Amino acid sequence: MNPKDMKYRELFSVSLELFALFGYKKTTVQDVADRLGMTKGNLYFYVKNKQDLYLKTITHALDLWRDSVKQAVDRETDPVVKFRTMALKSVDYIENNAMLRQILMNDPSIFTLSSSEDRFYEINQSAMTIIQEILNQGIEAKRFHPVDVEHVTQYFFSIYVMFLIKTYVKSDTSSSRTMFLEALELNIRGLLLTDGVTPA
Amino acid sequence: MNPKDMKYRELFSVSLELFALFGYKKTTVQDVADRLGMTKGNLYFYVKNKQDLYLKTITHALDLWRDSVKQAVDRETDPVVKFRTMALKSVDYIENNAMLRQILMNDPSIFTLSSSEDRFYEINQSAMTIIQEILNQGIEAKRFHPVDVEHVTQYFFSIYVMFLIKTYVKSDTSSSRTMFLEALELNIRGLLLTDGVTPA
DNA sequence: TATTGAACAAAACGTTTAATAGTTCAGGAA
């Protein structure tokens, strides 16, 4: 890895930690520069402005999240197992990442149900591709119902976002784990074709 | 109907219209009193304060919504038809009620994914009862999978709220209708027991 | 290319003040 990338990684890492700890407003450019052992003026060599620093930091964190899920999915071959792995790994990742959870709580607008308000549209779009590919593969293999892939992908991603909001933004922890697992099985049943037989 | 109830209905009707038109902040107690042909002082005979007026007004509107869905569901007997009727009627009602839609847009916090923040907890709880009864009946009649009724009810209600937010709060109108219908069929398939046969 | 530090601009903050809007209440009419 080249030294420039290293510098960026360190920058995003420090930045994420501070934003998680203090939130966007209370984190000053000076704070970040101090922790990096540089002056705030020099930060502007790496990012356009504070907003840009924040956006790049979150985007980087979301990239790592998606990559982790993608890798887990790629290890599997069966579409049903892929689907289940995707769902479980996604939740597992955030479950074990306190800093990212804190970021979500500080800034509820990171995950929005409105695509037009979505500041992370591109990364979310690429996350949806994972769902889409699994659906296509499952339909191709005659394991899944021939659903409207585009809309069902959108639907699954919306449910996923809804869960994230419920559980980590609104911290409605109570029974949301059980709800998630019940929902997962229900959706898999909704997708599955009964072997060979097409019900009337 | 007794005259007191009539007065309240008029009050809520006028109030809803003004809140829809101007939003909570811009609607003054004076505005409401004027439209009712009374003084603002007298409004306090009917409600505790402005906040109470708003809460009672919205609650009343939500009551009418739920009653309309409940009536439509009660006209059916088959659990699958009931389920579909419930979903379609719910969306149909808001689709044909511009004032209520405006209220939702003015105040995005009416429908929240957090039960602890829910100012309309009771009415939403009673709406969930409709779902719960249909699930119980369907399971009893061996038409539905024996799902965890409590959590699946919560799940369906959350999806419903998610759709309302997406469509009427964030006005992501684009393809949300198609998504809704695809999701409805997927969920029904997920609920349905294949006749007689239990898949391994 | 990467960094500094000073200078500048913009935003946030605390305070004061005036206007507006919400609430109470004594008293009177239905």
Add this chain to the structure above:
DNA sequence: TTCCTGAACTATTAAACGTTTTGTTCAATA
């Protein structure tokens, strides 16, 4: 009693102010 009025009172909001903090730029430099 129930319902209502109108004036008095209180709380909230908005604007304007100077002050301080913070974000951003840039010429100089290693």
